[in-house]
Amino acid sequence: MKGRGRVQIRGLWVDLEEFHLKDINLDIADGEYFVVLGPTGAGKTVLLETIAGLHRPCRGRILLAGEDITRAPPERRGIGFVYQDYALFPHLNVAGNIAFGLRLRRMSRSTIEERVAAISQLLGIKHLLHRTPRTLSGGEAQRVTLARALVVEPKLLLLDEPLSALDPETREALEQEMGRIHRELGTTTIHVTHDFEEAVALGDRIAVLREDRLGDSRRAGRIVQVGTPEEIFRRPANEFVARFVGVRNVFRGEAHLAENGYKLVSIDGMEIAAVTELEGSVHISIRPEEIILSREPFLSSARNTFRGRIVGISDRGTVVYVTVRLPPEFICMITRRSLGEMDLREGMWVHIAFKASAVHVF
Amino acid sequence: MRALFADRMRVLFVVLGSLLILFVAWPLLRTVTASGPVVLWRTLLDEEVRGSIGLTFHASLIATVIAFVCGVPLAYLLARVDFPGKRLIEGIIDVPIVVPHSAAGIALLMAFGRRTLLGQAFGLLGLKFVSAAPGIVIAMLFVSLSFLVNGAREGFEAVNPRLENVARTLGASPWRAFWSVSFPLAWRSILSGMILMWARGLSEFGAVIILAYHPMVAPVLLYERFESYGLDYSRPIATLMILICLATFVALRLVTGRGEKEA
Known part of the structure; x- marks a missing residue:
C-alpha cells in the first residue's frame, strides 16, 4: 500500500480553447491532504478533471503511484471525484448511489451491502440509505458523494469545492468531518477551494493557482506558489498571493476551555483568549487592524495583551504594517501618523492588545 | 380559476383562446359522434380496413425503431459535443418538418426509386420501396424522425454531464456510463419522442401516397373511400383513426405527466 497515492504532475499543459x-x-506525497487555492475561474476544476482523465492534456505527464496515467481512461485510474454540486444520480437512491462503483466491480451482493454499511457508518449517513438524492440537504448530499467516492477505495480523492455550496454551519461541521475521515482513511486528497481558511484548516500543503487573461475571452491558469499554509501567508511568493491571501496573523494551536466561558488557545507557549465552540487542534486568525500597539503597558478591556519587540516595519503609503515578535510574529496595522507620533523603530519593545472577540477560530 | 377572469383583458383573451380550442375540438367531436358503435364495429370487421390499420401501425413502429437505433446516438452527440457543422446537422434534422410531405415523397422516390442506385442495391437484398411496405416505412421515417431526435436530444441535454464524469471515475466505461446514467435519465424524453414520432407516422399521407399508394395505409384508404364512395363511407374510418390517435396521445400525456410528478 505504501506510495499508492503519490501524485507527480510534470509540465502539464491543458488547452480547452x-x-x-x-x-x-506538482508533487503530492502519499496520504497528503493537498489544497489548491485560487480565485473562482482560475481553472481549479479543469485541473482536477484533467487529473481524473476527463480532459486530455496537450503536454506533460501525470503519474499516480509512480505509474504514468496520462493516457489512461478515467475508469482505470482509481481516482474518486466529488463535485461542488454533488452530482448524485437522481434515478438511484442513496444506497444505489454509494453502491454504483461497487456494482461495476461485480462484487457479490453481501460484500456490497457490507461496504456500503461500513462507509455510511463512517460518514454518519446510515439513516439516509433509502432516501432519494432530491430529498437530501446540502450537507447530507455532500456526505453521500464522499461515501460514493470513498467506498471504492480510490488511490486519490479529488474534491472540487466540496464545501462551497453549503451554509456556514454545515460547512464548518463537514470541514471537521473531512479532516477526521482523512486521518482515519489516509487517502491522498486534492481539494480545491477559493476559501483561504478552508485551505489552512485542511491542507498539509497549499498550491496557489492564479488566472491570467490572454486577450478577450481566453484565460490561462498557472501555479504561483506551493507550500505549507504557514509559508503561504508568511512568505507570499508575490503580490498576487499576498493580495489573495490577505495580510493576516494565522496560527495553529490547541483550544481548551478556561473559566468564564472563554477558550484559551495555546500557541508557542502563549495563551490567547478567544470566543469559540471549537476545541482541540484549531487555527486562529487575527486581523492586523484589530491589534492595538502601545509603547507603555496599559489597562484595557482587551483580554489579550502581550509584550514583544518590533522586528519589521513595512510602509504601505497611508498604512504601515509593524511586525512584532513575541515569540510568534504578529503583524499589526497602524496609520502612518501613529508611526510618526509614537516614533516606532525596529528593535523597540512594545505592547500589543486585542479583544478575545477579534480572534477568529477555525 | 378565478384568475382566468381577473380583468377585462383576461376575459377577452379567454374568449379568443376558446375560439381556437373549439375550432380543433368541434370537428373532432362531430366526427367521433357521427358514427354509431354499430357502424364502427362493422367498419372494424371490414378486412381491408383492418389490414390497412394494421399495416399503418406496423410500418410506423418499424420506422420508429429504425429512428431509435440511429437517432438516439445522434441525439446524444448533438447534446454533448460541439463540432463544426453541428448547426447544419440540426437543420437537416428539422427539414422534414418544413418541406411539403408530397415533396418529401418525390425526394425519396429520387433516391430509392427502381432505377436509382440505392433502389437497385436494396433490390438485390430483396427490398423494394415503390408500391411496397418498405416504401411506407421510409416515407414515415423521413417525415417523423425529427420528433424522436429532438425529443431525445432535449432529454440528454437535461442530464448533467458531471453525472457521466462521476460514473467514469467510479469505474464505468463510456458505454456503461451511457447505459446506466445518461440513457435512463433521458428515457422519459426519448419515450415521449418515440410516441410522438409513431403517432406522426400513423397519420402520414403525402409522402406515403407518392411512394406507395398500394398497399394502402389507413389515411390513403380513407382518401380512396372518400373519393370513390363519398363521406358516409369514409367517415367511420376517420372516426377510428381519430380515436386511436387520441388514445395514443392520452397515453403520452400519462407517461410524461407521471414524470413531472416525480421530478
Whole structure:
C-alpha cells in the first residue's frame, strides 16, 4: 500500500480553447491532504478533471503511484471525484448511489451491502440509505458523494469545492468531518477551494493557482506558489498571493476551555483568549487592524495583551504594517501618523492588545 | 380559476383562446359522434380496413425503431459535443418538418426509386420501396424522425454531464456510463419522442401516397373511400383513426405527466 497515492504532475499543459492550464508541476506525497487555492475561474476544476482523465492534456505527464496515467481512461485510474454540486444520480437512491462503483466491480451482493454499511457508518449517513438524492440537504448530499467516492477505495480523492455550496454551519461541521475521515482513511486528497481558511484548516500543503487573461475571452491558469499554509501567508511568493491571501496573523494551536466561558488557545507557549465552540487542534486568525500597539503597558478591556519587540516595519503609503515578535510574529496595522507620533523603530519593545472577540477560530 | 377572469383583458383573451380550442375540438367531436358503435364495429370487421390499420401501425413502429437505433446516438452527440457543422446537422434534422410531405415523397422516390442506385442495391437484398411496405416505412421515417431526435436530444441535454464524469471515475466505461446514467435519465424524453414520432407516422399521407399508394395505409384508404364512395363511407374510418390517435396521445400525456410528478 505504501506510495499508492503519490501524485507527480510534470509540465502539464491543458488547452480547452477558452481555457488553458500552463506548465503545472506538482508533487503530492502519499496520504497528503493537498489544497489548491485560487480565485473562482482560475481553472481549479479543469485541473482536477484533467487529473481524473476527463480532459486530455496537450503536454506533460501525470503519474499516480509512480505509474504514468496520462493516457489512461478515467475508469482505470482509481481516482474518486466529488463535485461542488454533488452530482448524485437522481434515478438511484442513496444506497444505489454509494453502491454504483461497487456494482461495476461485480462484487457479490453481501460484500456490497457490507461496504456500503461500513462507509455510511463512517460518514454518519446510515439513516439516509433509502432516501432519494432530491430529498437530501446540502450537507447530507455532500456526505453521500464522499461515501460514493470513498467506498471504492480510490488511490486519490479529488474534491472540487466540496464545501462551497453549503451554509456556514454545515460547512464548518463537514470541514471537521473531512479532516477526521482523512486521518482515519489516509487517502491522498486534492481539494480545491477559493476559501483561504478552508485551505489552512485542511491542507498539509497549499498550491496557489492564479488566472491570467490572454486577450478577450481566453484565460490561462498557472501555479504561483506551493507550500505549507504557514509559508503561504508568511512568505507570499508575490503580490498576487499576498493580495489573495490577505495580510493576516494565522496560527495553529490547541483550544481548551478556561473559566468564564472563554477558550484559551495555546500557541508557542502563549495563551490567547478567544470566543469559540471549537476545541482541540484549531487555527486562529487575527486581523492586523484589530491589534492595538502601545509603547507603555496599559489597562484595557482587551483580554489579550502581550509584550514583544518590533522586528519589521513595512510602509504601505497611508498604512504601515509593524511586525512584532513575541515569540510568534504578529503583524499589526497602524496609520502612518501613529508611526510618526509614537516614533516606532525596529528593535523597540512594545505592547500589543486585542479583544478575545477579534480572534477568529477555525 | 378565478384568475382566468381577473380583468377585462383576461376575459377577452379567454374568449379568443376558446375560439381556437373549439375550432380543433368541434370537428373532432362531430366526427367521433357521427358514427354509431354499430357502424364502427362493422367498419372494424371490414378486412381491408383492418389490414390497412394494421399495416399503418406496423410500418410506423418499424420506422420508429429504425429512428431509435440511429437517432438516439445522434441525439446524444448533438447534446454533448460541439463540432463544426453541428448547426447544419440540426437543420437537416428539422427539414422534414418544413418541406411539403408530397415533396418529401418525390425526394425519396429520387433516391430509392427502381432505377436509382440505392433502389437497385436494396433490390438485390430483396427490398423494394415503390408500391411496397418498405416504401411506407421510409416515407414515415423521413417525415417523423425529427420528433424522436429532438425529443431525445432535449432529454440528454437535461442530464448533467458531471453525472457521466462521476460514473467514469467510479469505474464505468463510456458505454456503461451511457447505459446506466445518461440513457435512463433521458428515457422519459426519448419515450415521449418515440410516441410522438409513431403517432406522426400513423397519420402520414403525402409522402406515403407518392411512394406507395398500394398497399394502402389507413389515411390513403380513407382518401380512396372518400373519393370513390363519398363521406358516409369514409367517415367511420376517420372516426377510428381519430380515436386511436387520441388514445395514443392520452397515453403520452400519462407517461410524461407521471414524470413531472416525480421530478
